[in-house]
Amino acid sequence: MDMDRDGDLDLLGQGGLNKKKNNFIFRNLGGAYFRLLSSPIGSETFFPFAYGYLVTDFDMDGYLDIFLYGDHIELWKGRSNLRFTNVTEQVLPSSYPMKFFSTAAQIDIDNDGDFDVYLTGGQRLKGGGVPGKDLLLENRNGTFVDISLTAQLPRRGGRIGVGVADFDNDGFQDLFLGSAISQPANFNASRMVDIILRNNGDNTFTQYINHGATEANLLDDMTFPAGLQPFDYDRDGRVDVIVSTRLNYNKFDGPGTSGGALFGKLQLFKNIVNNSNNWFTVKVPVNVQGRTTMDALLKLRTPTGLQYRRVGSVGEGRAHSFIDQVHFGIGLNTQVEEVVLETIGGFVQITNNLVGVPVNQIYTLVG
Structure with a gap:
């Protein structure tokens, strides 16, 4: 991520168990050289460690901010010269329904241009697990408000996977919640059904479990959840999803690798939603100028309004990857008007006039 806004990518690294100050920043000096900064972010109060992070720009000031989560949540506001300030008390709600969180994703639930945050409650580690409640924080002009109850979220989980995509192309981003553990969380706990939360467009969601993206062998899966990633693998305009689990090597109850180890799965599920909604995907270059x-801001204008996306990953809570094809569902709109790309800090802005450009295609950004 470009934390100092100089146009190249810096690194945020998270350390291991029982390491104080275990979140480190490496500044990109150019020429394949990095420098470790002396002031890591994050408090020393995470136990046993900060489980993951989310990169966002919650106040839209052009500096990247970082959510850290584990047995609590912290928000660190980015400033100039790679400095960060803990603004948790000023910006986040004062209490949460469950203190353990596994992963997070940013989503503009209401197409208002600022990014809200979904956090999955509970944890599952190799030593067992803790179920918990999910949390949806609505961004209201740079301050987050807990709307979990009114948004009608699942009441329990322990999910390590969450992905954001407009699965039905209606113009509002939905959520795929994967890899939940059953309760009580233990080594013999099997997987709960994955859930799609369909965005109703009014800050509420409808839960679907009969979506077909959880086969029978996944329901009996006793390996450790590892996450998921929505992406349009066949480029048909309907966003698909890949779901994963990983090795459970702690059973030690039989012969074989590590005494009865269970190995995880990678499964790809094709989106077969059939409706009259249209879509428009923008292929973004790796760099511009x-x-x-x-993490650039991408805005698409249609006759019914604007939609906003951040370029990058849409389903990773402990990594930060680059997906260059940014998908928009546009509902019944039959035309698009304009797409605008703004790099971090707004130093480069590219506008493409889309009048006359057909919908239901992958469009390569020019600039």
């Missing part, structure tokens, strides 16, 4: 497009 010498600046990375990672």
